[in-house]
Amino acid sequence: MDKTEFLNELALKLAGLDPEERKEILADYMEHFAAGETSGKSEQEIVFDLGTPDEIARDILAERGESLPEDSYYVPRPSQPKKRGAGFKIGVFLAMLIPNLVVYSLLLSFWGVVAGFIGSTVGFFLTPFGFILDAVLNQAFEWYKLFGTIGIVGLGFIFFVVTIWMAKAMIMATVGYTKFNIHLMKGESKHV
Secondary structure (H helix, E strand, O other), rough: OHHHHHHHHHHHHHHOOOOHHHHHHHHHHHHHHHHHHHOOOOOHHHHHHOOOOHHHHHHHHHHHHOOOOOOOOOOOOOOOOOOOOHHHHHHHHHHHHHHHHHHHHHHHHHHHHHHHHHHHHHHHHHHHHHHHHHHHHOOOOOHHHHHHHHHHHHHHHHHHHHHHHHHHHHHHHHHHHHHHHHHHOOOOOOOO
């Protein structure tokens, strides 16, 4: 708070006093600011030293047997949700039809990618069974197939982590967009 704000607020708090008396009090506080500025203090430091205009006004009015009027207390009421008719809902549905077709088509295609990653992960993890089956049926053990199988299983773990991450992201995107549409259809102003 600077000097101007301080003096304006003090004048406002002392509005019930005689105008001459109020001018005299404000002149005294202007002198406090002038004295503080000559001693090298900033306006904020002077305001801090003086106290708040509210405290000063309460003290001055208490000396005169008066009190500072209390500020009115406002409690906002929660807004009632607007009742939307069928016409509004049909209008919103039609307005959102094309964007929803596009977005849900994209979501469906991304879910296809997730399904592909799930299939690949399962295939990578089933590779050891293929190795064992090959070794039993052909009755031949080859080291390069064993190391290839170990490498593919390692790749399966990488795909597993990526698949979980992608599935979580897709679930969040799908649920979030669906909730957005539900709120929009209900006519609520807050989305997700």
